Amino acid sequence: MAINTYALPVIRYPTGIIKWTAEAPKETNIATRKLLNMHGALYPKCGTARLYRDRKYGGKGLKSVHQTVKEEEQSIKVYAASIATSDKLLSEFQSATLTMELPSDDEETDWHMKPFRGAYHRQISKVGDLYQTCMWLTKGNLTTNTESLIMAAQEQVLPTRQLQPKICHTRDDLRCRLCKDAPETIQHIINGCKQLGKSAYTEWHNHVAGVVYRSLCDEYGLNKPQHW
Structure with a gap:
């Protein structure tokens, strides 16, 4: 802006x-x-x-x-x-x-x-x-x-193990460094890793559930916790 x-x-x-x-x-x-x-x-x-x-x-x-x-x-x-x-x-x-007439700018091609x-x-x-x-x-x-990091994850350009061979040409093992079960992609890290499922996924779920809960309390006039 x-x-x-x-x-x-x-x-x-x-x-x-x-x-x-x-x-x-x-x-x-x-x-x-x-x-x-x-x-x-x-x-x-x-x-x-x-x-x-x-x-x-x-x-x-x-x-x-x-x-x-x-x-x-x-x-x-x-x-x-x-x-x-x-x-x-x-x-x-x-x-x-x-x-x-300025030539067309390739940088502005639809992403x-x-x-x-x-x-x-x-x-x-x-x-x-x-x-x-x-x-x-x-x-x-x-x-x-934070905004730039989220957009980088959406565009799949974070340095995951699956991406490193394409950019640095230095890694042969593409498996997730935590669970070792699947290729380490952005999608796997967000919702497919067994190790993260025990901690991070539960925490994310509870945060989202908390937002929904407080919204329902506001809508129906129920008491809600003072602190998040």
């Missing part, structure tokens, strides 16, 4: 007056992502496309420099065309000026189309409501690091 509000207007204001080279928006996007990565707002190996999607649809809501420049140039074109008929000088200028990182998005779209599933991203009640 801060980048969209304070940084991008600096780029938007001179757009249409100062010519952008084809590479400049891409380089600026890369520099921005590097800063986000350094400060924990973008997990390493996460896809860039999701970064530029609206939060209510599962993205981070950042405006791309490429898209900002494109939108502003289009707005100027529309405005110039609307008054060119009554302004001879502007009409001559418009016919003589060729607006540079749910990615074969590996987009698997979670496709699965949710088939079985549930994507808007309600992604509502946690619009609340703003998580730290930047």
